Structures are given as structure tokens and as C-alpha cells.
Amino acid sequence: MSETVSLTYGSEEGDFYMHHIKRTELFERNNHFHGTYEIYYLLSGQRNYFIKDRSYLISPGDLVFINKYDVHKTSDVGEPGHERIVINFSDKFIDKDQPLFHPSLFNVFDLPAHVLSLKLQEQLFTQTLMDKMDKELKEKAAGYETYIKLLLVELLLFSSRYAERNEAAPFEHASPLHRKISEIVQYINSNYALTMTLTGMSEQFFMSPYYMSRTFKEITGFTFIEYVNMTRIREAQLLLRESGRKIIDIADAVGFENIAHFGRMFKKLTKLTPHEYRKLQRQS
Template structure:
């Protein structure tokens, strides 16, 4: 079975499981609307079409045969370019997916996700190999023959190993040439990432970076796919989640540390983005330990 003959949508696992796979053939306009960061590691592979991919503090133009590696808890978002139709697969791995491997093997397979360059542009030979692996994996997922989950795991390990070796072999890529607008937005994002604990007012940042408020909001959305205030809230809530999991600070202390002006606003924003109140989130995370 070829990728072209697969159903328009395939799913395996869920966000709460060790392995989660999504294949989609999308016709028409599509952009991610929701906040997007997760504990799992992610491989995004584009079979067809073009996409804009924002990750960390940069935006990339993704072509067919491109692979994007998303580290755990990295904020990212895809949005459309001139060609809306696209076909992609997304593979998520929880840390527990590697539990049966040695620490050395785990470190090797996770090497690509910490690399400074999240985009891998495959040559034709590499693309054929990767699409053969993915095609075999997705065919098993579509037909579900006996032992298909074992086959999927084997294909996943092969893909991770290929990606790790490819990352270790490649020479440092030249800096991607950014437009002046992209450079401006990148500088603003880096400022937010460093100063999210402090007040971040649109009018002040606009003056600091010599740009009008309206233009800042417009180009920030165009480049990242996120609204200006939305990105600040995502950055603060992501840090709040970390503190609620890893410290015994009170919820009020967490709120203040992450830059929220008042506790009520913190609770509202946190629940909107995480789906739970801060206290409920902490209780759930403690129950998983």
C-alpha cells in the first residue's frame, strides 16, 4: 500500500500514551488554532504541500521531504502558505517510550530534538528511505494485521535511529536568511522569552523595537501564527506548569513568579490554555508520580 492509497486520516494512540501518531491528508485551508506545546517529543514530516512552521523563536518554510524535530515542551505552530492542501504525519513519543532502552541508546535517539536546527531537509535518497519506513508503518496502522503494533514500534525505532545518525553527520547549517520583518519578530520573541516574568506591555515593546503597535501585532501574527498577547500567556503558563509540577510553591507564588498581574487572571488564563485550574493540574501531576 502506498501513502497515496491510505485513508485521509489515520490515528494511533493518544496524547496520554507513550506513542501517538496522526496522519492527515488535508484539502483546503488549515491552521492550528490551539496552544501547542506538550511533554512528548515530536517528529513532523511533510509528504505534500507547503507549510509555515514556527518553533522556538524562528519560522521555517517547510517543503515536501522536510522533517521538523520538536523538543519536549517547545512552543510550536504550523500555518498555511499559498498552497493550502497538504499531507503530513506527526509522531509523538513520551519519555516513557524509551524506558526499555539503555540510557546510552535513549540519549542517542533523543539527540536530534536538542539540536539547534530543528529542520532536516532530506535529499532524494534519504526521502525515499524515510517514506518507505513511514509508508510501511501507516499501512500496518491502516490494516491492523496480527502483530501490527510490534511492527509500528520497530519502524519507529528505525526512524529515530536514522534521524539521530543524520543529525550527527550533518555539518552545521548556514544561518537561514531572514527578512527584516522576521528578524524583528525574532528579536521580540527572544525578549519575551527572557522577560516574561516582568510586565510586557504592547506600547512599551513597540517603542523599544521601533515599530507601531498595530504593525507589531500584525507581523507577529503573520510570522509566528500566534497573537502577541497569546504568545506571552503561553510562555507564562508553560513555566507555571513546570513550577506546579516540580516545586512546592503556592499557586499564588507561581502566579507572581510567572508575571501575571493578579491571581484571578492567572487562574483564568491557565485554565483556558491547560484545560484545568492550577490546583487541579498540580493534583493530577502528583497522582502520576
Template sequence: MRTRGVSTLIHYEIERLRREHPYTMLVNHFHDHYEIYYLLSGKRKYFIQDRVYAMQEGDLVFIDKHTLHKTLDADDRPHERILINFEEHWIAAKGDDTYAIAFTPFHEKQYIFSLSGANRTLIENLLFSLLREKQLEQQGWELNSKALLTQLLIFCTRLMDQLSPVEEQPQGYNPKIFEIVTYINEYFNERLTLALISEKFHISPSYFCRSFKDTTGFSFVEYLNNLRIREAQRLLRETKLKVIHIAEQAGFDSVAHFGRVFKQVTSQTPLECRKMMHLGL
């Protein structure tokens, strides 16, 4: 499932969707492929890593691999977006450094660009061409789609020095919650409980839970589990540690609890996940 933190075979997908009613993503969201989100119309709030950004039509979002993110309602009006998901090897052969520059927008932590005028027209034309290629799937559509997507990425790389990044939601929105999020991001693999957070930051548990959900779109436990599972996936991918040690290093108090949460978030067991990673799936 692409809506959870899981390794999947997506290669390349593009979708245009209009929603007439308020919509907030209901599930956790990080993945091992790249994502581009373009807001055609309406307004959205976008939680990325540890901040909330206010989006307007014409905003383009680049989400790097393994980056926690979630879209939320900004108001009750309709919105329309285009979403692209793709794996690196879909446009760049393994070991080919020629394409490295094309991935710059994902790695610079300038997540969102506001486009206008000729820049917006060019990007929308590229996106609409990509949509048509995928819809019609005529001879050579995949090759042409790779060329169009590469052109979009290079154009945005060149734009980075010219455009100002979208400002994050004003800190007055809830600076205390952002302070807590920063703390959780740093100490997620230690013992963290609602009582501990409430005491450390002098905030009532009920107010903290409500404000955390309103600000980030995640519950405290949901957010903490995502960080821990993401770290567990990294350890499964990059080390040969046993599952029991990975559970401990990721911050879980028992391997049984780790297994339940891992399955809930990724729809896999840790061993199934490691096997898929080693097979290159």
C-alpha cells in the same frame, strides 16, 4: 486536548492527513511529549520556539517536549503530512540510558532536516510501515512499531552530521519582530504590555500586532500567555511553591488572572495539573 499546553495520556499516536485548502493552526501548541512531523507534499511555514522556518516536501521536523510551535500556510496549495506523537517511556523504560542516543534529534536544536534520494526513501518507508502497523494492529504491532520508531530515530541521529539544517525564514522577513520575540522570551515573567513593547522598540501598536501575528501565527497576548503558562507548569512540576507564588514568578499580576489563563490554555486548574503530574499521568 493535544492542541494545547496540557499534560495528556497519548503514549503513541500516528496520523497521515492531506489538506486541500489553506490551514493554519488556530490554537496554542506545546506539550509534554515528543512530536515528529514529516511533510509528504506541498509547502508549509513552521514557527518553532522563536523562529519561522520555510518547509518543503521531504522535510522532517523534531519537536522536543515543552517547545512552542505552530504550522502556518505557505501558499494556498494542498499539503500532506504525517504526524507522530509519543511519550518517552513508550519506547524507553524509565532509567534506561540505552535509548538516550535515540532522542538526540530532539535535543540538538536542529529542528528540521531536508531529506532527498535514498535517505528520503528510507524514512518514508519507515513512516509508511508505522502507519500500516497502527492501522492493522495485528499481533505484535506495538512491539514492531517501537522497533521501527527507534530505527527511524537512530538513523536520523546518524544523519545529523551529514545533512545541513533547514534555514530559518530570512531575517528580512521581519527582523524587528524576531528581535521582539527574543526579548519576550527572556523577559516574559516581567511586566510586559503592548504599550511598553511599542515604546521600547519604536513601533506602533497596530503595526506590531499585525506583524507579530503574520510572522509567528500568534497574537502578542497569546504568545506571552503560552510562555508564562509553560513556566508555571514547570514550577508546578519541579517545585512545591504555592499557586499564588507560581503565578507571581510566571509573570501574572494576580492569582485570579493566572487561574483563568491557565484553565483557558490547559483545560485544567493549576492544582489539577499538579496532581496529574505527581501521579505520573
């Protein structure tokens, strides 16, 4: 068997989700983003993790924190096979009106580097917390949902304090090519509403279209057009949630010249039409 699932609880876009899996073969996660916070803990193997606008080499004992709506994707590095635990939770799960809430809980999601490389003692502590979560979610004893919140709050507080005590080393790109691709991604993130083509961007950043296409995919895990479309749809979601603008105007504002193409791409990436997405957000 190529993978062994130890635990699956909830759904990625739900209030709380936890998934523990061990894989022995090559695996590449589809490009995605979601409206929940994500904590990723690698137990074994190595992964390349592209988050927002740069890529990281993730090793066992690394805790990764991904903010809501940040684009991310994992892919293999070296030998196939890895084991990891993923936790997703919504704003509702630890709401600011709840007694457990404290603003510092969310500091780790604003870390410049997204990654905490834990020392052995802290790895053991983190593993113990996650083992307790695993046990509670499997046994579902009375009050287990409350205990899960307590454990999650403990993990977030521990992580925030660890980040404060252990100042991260300045982020260094793996190579000048990684830096170049990061610059291209940052340009897309800031200028998604403009017309963008592979040829035009390759000229702007002094690369051949073929070389840029190949290295962009190699470093980010996305094709150039996948990343552009995903960035535009993510911004469209923001406008659908937070404004009353017409859908046709939103499509134009995020860079889609054709409303039908916008609709198809939105449904492909979110499984909902723009109208369905807006309606669902207003009901929640």
C-alpha cells in the same frame, strides 16, 4: 471533502500518537505546546512552521523535530493544501530503562534548526518506515506495539546519524523583519515574568504598536498577548511539576498579577486547573 484522514492512533499527550492527513483547503493549527516529543513529516505542499523563537519554511521531504514544551504552530504558505504525518511520543514510550534506549536517540530534538531537509533516497527510506507504522497501527497484529517502538527507534537513529553526516547550513532569517520578531520572541522567553504590553514592547523595539501587532501575528502565527500568556503558562507548568511552591506564588513568579486571571488562562490552555495539573503530574 477538504480533508482526508488516513490514520489517527492514540492522543497527542499520550505515550504514542500518529496522525496522517491530507488537506485541500487553508488550514492553520492552533498555537500549542505539549509534554511529548513531536516528529512532523511533510509529504506535499508548503507550510510556515514557527517553533520556539523563529519561523521556518517547510517543504516536502522535510522532517521537523520539536522538543517537549516547545511552543509551535503551522500555517499555510502560498497555495492551500498539504499532506503530512505527525508522530508524538512520551518519555515513557522509550524509557531509559528499556533495552531499546540510547541517549543519541534524542539528539535530533536539540538541533539548532529543528529541521532536516532529506535527500530523495532518505525521503524514500523515511516514507517506508512510516508506511510500516501505518500498517501496524491499522492491523494491530500480535506484538504491534513492540514493532512500533522498533520502527520509531530506527527513525530516530537514522535522523540523528543523518544530522551528523549532513551539517545544516547556518540558519538565516527570511528577512530583517523576521529577525526583529525573533528578537522580540527571545526577549519574551527570557523576561516573561516582567510586565509586558504591546505599547511598551513596540517602543523598546522601535516599531509602531499596529505594525508590531500585525507583523508578530503574520510571522509567528500568534498574537502578541497569546504568545506572552502561553510562555507564562508553560513556565507555570514547569514549576507545578518540579516544585512544591504555592499556586499563588507560581502565578506571581511567571508574571500574572491576578490569580483569577492566571487560573482562567491556565484552564484555557491546558484544559485543567493548576491544582488538577499538579495532581495529575504527581500521579504519573
